[in-house]
Amino acid sequence: MYSDGNNFIMGRNYWNVLWNINVVALATFCVLMQLFVKVAVDSLHHRQLLLECIMEYKCCRFFSIYEYLFNLHHLPYFMDEIITDDGSLTYRSEILDEPYHTKAGAIVEALEKHARALKVWEKDCPVIFDVCSGLSYSAACALEEIRSNGNNSLVTIYLFENDRTILEKNLNLPDSIKYTQDGALKKITCYHHFKAAIRKYLHHNINVYKSENLRITLMFGDFYLTINSVEESADFVFYAPFSPMFTPQMWSYKMFRILFMHMSPHGQLTTYSYAKKVRDALTEAGFKVRDGPILGRRSPSLIAAKD
Numbered sequence: 018m019y020s021d022g023n024n025f026i027m028g029r030n031y032w033n034v035l036w037n038i039n040v041v042a043l044a045t046f047c048v049l050m051q052l053f054v055k056v057a058v059d060s061l062h063h064r065q066l067l068l069e070c071i072m073e074y075k076c077c078r079f080f081s082i083y084e085y086l087f088n089l090h091h092l093p094y095f096m097d098e099i100i101t102d103d104g105s106l107t108y109r110s111e112i113l114d115e116p117y118h119t120k121a122g123a124i125v126e127a128l129e130k131h132a133r134a135l136k137v138w139e140k141d142c143p144v145i146f147d148v149c150s151g152l153s154y155s156a157a158c159a160l161e162e163i164r165s166n167g168n169n170s171l172v173t174i175y176l177f178e179n180d181r182t183i184l185e186k187n188l189n190l191p192d193s194i195k196y197t198q199d200g201a202l203k204k205i206t207c208y209h210h211f212k213a214a215i216r217k218y219l220h221h222n223i224n225v226y227k228s229e230n231l232r233i234t235l236m237f238g239d240f241y242l243t244i245n246s247v248e249e250s251a252d253f254v255f256y257a258p259f260s261p262m263f264t265p266q267m268w269s270y271k272m273f274r275i276l277f278m279h280m281s282p283h284g285q286l287t288t289y290s291y292a293k294k295v296r297d298a299l300t301e302a303g304f305k306v307r308d309g310p311i312l313g314r315r316s317p318s319l320i321a322a323k324d
């Protein structure tokens with residue numbers, strides 16, 4: 018009896034010890050997991066650090082994979098302010114070391130490579146997609162050209178952007194943007210509409226802004242996803258993601274094919290890139306590609322037409 022009881026007690030002790038070890042191990046595991054998750058989440062918020070590491074190892078291809086895996090789109094890019102040669106302001110992404118516009122002139126670039134290259138004022142009731150709208154300069158210049166050429170028809174504009182920080186920067190700009198071209202001081206006077214549209218979205222979560230003969234819809238999020246909820250077809254697409262080196266998926270056949278399907282039969286697209294890969298992907302997607310104006314670079318910009 019005694020020895021059995023002893024064994025019983027010994028056995029119970031054994032299981033108690035084992036149980037305690039398990040509880041301690043589980044608790045340690047939980048604490049470590051919590052720490053791990055906290056560090057992981059913190060590091061996500063330190064996007065700059067993460068991207069710096071990626072850049073340091075020149076893993077440009079992995080950049081988009083990291084972006085995708087960690088869904089970093091909602092986190093702000095770090096950016097420097099630049100005054101370009103036409104006097105207008107733009108930004109430069111610190112991490113990508115890429116400016117939002119050419120140093121030769123942000124407004125002049127938006128005007129010449131997009132609005133004027135496509136003669137946007139000639140179309141009655143144009144539908145415009147400003148893809149990767151950033152400071153909304155391309156769409157604002159188009160609206161300015163349309164109105165200053167006497168076209169008072171309904172203008173429908175879709176702004177596609179995935180970064181709140183750059184949208185907030187729109188709000189800091191003046192209602193009317195000054196720039197110089199060919200030695201003359203000029204103004205984009207319609208910018209207040211874009212600020213109002215963006216303010217409405219940022220402050221009230223309403224993404225449609227209407228004014229007389231003007232409708233601006235802000236599609237916030239990854240273009241690849243938001244484009245699917247737009248039912249109208251674009252007559253003009255201004256396409257300006259970061260360069261093909263950093264966001265190759267934005268310049269792929271798949272992306273251009275999606276755009277092709279969302280454009281009207283005579284729709285045209287403009288972009289600053291003249292890379293062979295971009296021209297090939299556009300052509301493969303069904304566009305007829307031709308040279309656009311040269312500004313701030315050696316190579317021309319591109320115009321891709323559906324017909």
Ligand SMILES: C[S@@+](CC[C@H](N)C(=O)[O-])C[C@H]1O[C@@H](n2cnc3c(N)ncnc32)[C@H](O)[C@@H]1O
Pocket residue numbers: 116117118127148149150151152153154155177178179180183238239240241257258259264
């Ligand atoms: C080179 S800047 C475009 C500048 C712009 N055209 C302007 O006038 O300011 C690229 C912009 O694309 C945005 N962007 C990058 N990837 C995007 C995506 N997948 N969907 C929507 N916007 C994106 C960035 O936040 C950035 O504002």
